[in-house]
Amino acid sequence: xxxxxxxxxxxxxxxxxxxxxxxxxxxxxxxxxxxxxxxxxxxxxxxxxxxxxxxxxxxxxxxxxxxxxxxxxxxxxxxxxxxxxxxxxxxxxxxxxxxxxxxxxxxxxxxxxxxxxxxxxxxxxxxxxxxxxxxxxxxxxxxxxxxxxxxxxxxxxxx
Numbered sequence: 001x002x003x004x005x006x007x008x009x010x011x012x013x014x015x016x017x018x019x020x021x022x023x024x025x026x027x028x029x030x031x032x033x034x035x036x037x038x039x040x041x042x043x044x045x046x047x048x049x050x051x052x053x054x055x056x057x058x059x060x061x062x063x064x065x066x067x068x069x070x071x072x073x074x075x076x077x078x079x080x081x082x083x084x085x086x087x088x089x090x091x092x093x094x095x096x097x098x099x100x101x102x103x104x105x106x107x108x109x110x111x112x113x114x115x116x117x118x119x120x121x122x123x124x125x126x127x128x129x130x131x132x133x134x135x136x137x138x139x140x141x142x143x144x145x146x147x148x149x150x151x152x153x154x155x156x157x158x159x
Contacts, residue, residue: 018136024123027094041054088116097122097125
């Protein structure tokens with residue numbers, strides 16, 4: 001994709017920052033001049049289970065983001081939509097196949113608010129070595145590491 005967007009949104013829990021998160025952010029920075037990264041708050045993100053505190057997740061993100069020269073902001077999300085439903089300046093949103101329905105919902109709300117639709121850029125989930133998508137849940141369970149490598153206890157179960 002050669003098109004560059006002025007302002008791109010991307011959001012998530014970003015717990016156990018992993019290879020899939022990197023891929024999502026790399027795409028947002030590849031296509032956007034400015035990237036706004038929404039990170040679920042402790043309240044909203046906590047609905048997913050035992051996750052790291054929001055401040056820790058945001059700090060981990062900022063460490064990764066320091067390599068990008070583009071303008072970016074990291075903001076807390078208290079809902080699935082964040083600023084995308086009321087700020088007209090956004091041009092696009094980058095999502096995984098798993099979160100595409102939320103982006104569709106954002107566009108429905110934008111239509112009601114008489115704000116132009118966002119282009120929805122959908123990336124494939126990044127698979128672990130076993131072909132199953134990398135997820136923070138799998139990392140927390142000790143199935144895989146942050147790069148998608150199978151942990152020893154799983155490997156040994158198949159021997």
